[in-house]
Amino acid sequence: MQWLLELETDKDPITTCRLMNIFRRKGVNILTLSLVAGTASVSLRAVVETAETEVAHLFNFLRRTEGVQYVTCYRHEPPNGSVAAEVDPKRLTSAVGALAEHDSSRIIHTSKPGSDESGIISAKTSAPIETITVN
Numbered sequence: 001m002q003w004l005l006e007l008e009t010d011k012d013p014i015t016t017c018r019l020m021n022i023f024r025r026k027g028v029n030i031l032t033l034s035l036v037a038g039t040a041s042v043s044l045r046a047v048v049e050t051a052e053t054e055v056a057h058l059f060n061f062l063r064r065t066e067g068v069q070y071v072t073c074y075r076h077e078p079p080n081g082s083v084a085a086e087v088d089p090k091r092l093t094s095a096v097g098a099l100a101e102h103d104s105s106r107i108i109h110t111s112k113p114g115s116d117e118s119g120i121i122s123a124k125t126s127a128p129i130e131t132i133t134v135n
Helices: 013-026 052-063
Strands: 002-010 029-037 041-049 068-076 105-110
Touching (some): 002 013, 013 041, 013 052, 052 068
Antiparallel strands (some): 002 068, 068 105
């Protein structure tokens, strides 16, 4: 299964190294990857491929990783049989972007609080999300 993974981490480069090692150990196949450094954080966006049964486990593992602030997983459903989404680093300003940018994707899990108390993100396509605050 292909899915879009978005993470926001602290500026410490060791956190990015940990993430790459986690992907290697967990057998995550990275199709596209983009890193953007902000003033206080690093944003990572990747289209990855794993077994569908591993997505929830990987989400929970990543959100508990030291230095990771937010994790969001989108089900990637490319239009017209495309293989992977193009990741434009110039448009990547935050690891947790608006769902409207990902018309062909649905949120699977997120650790970033939604826009309202119900756990539903208001966008073109609404999908229930798991919202967890990470301290």
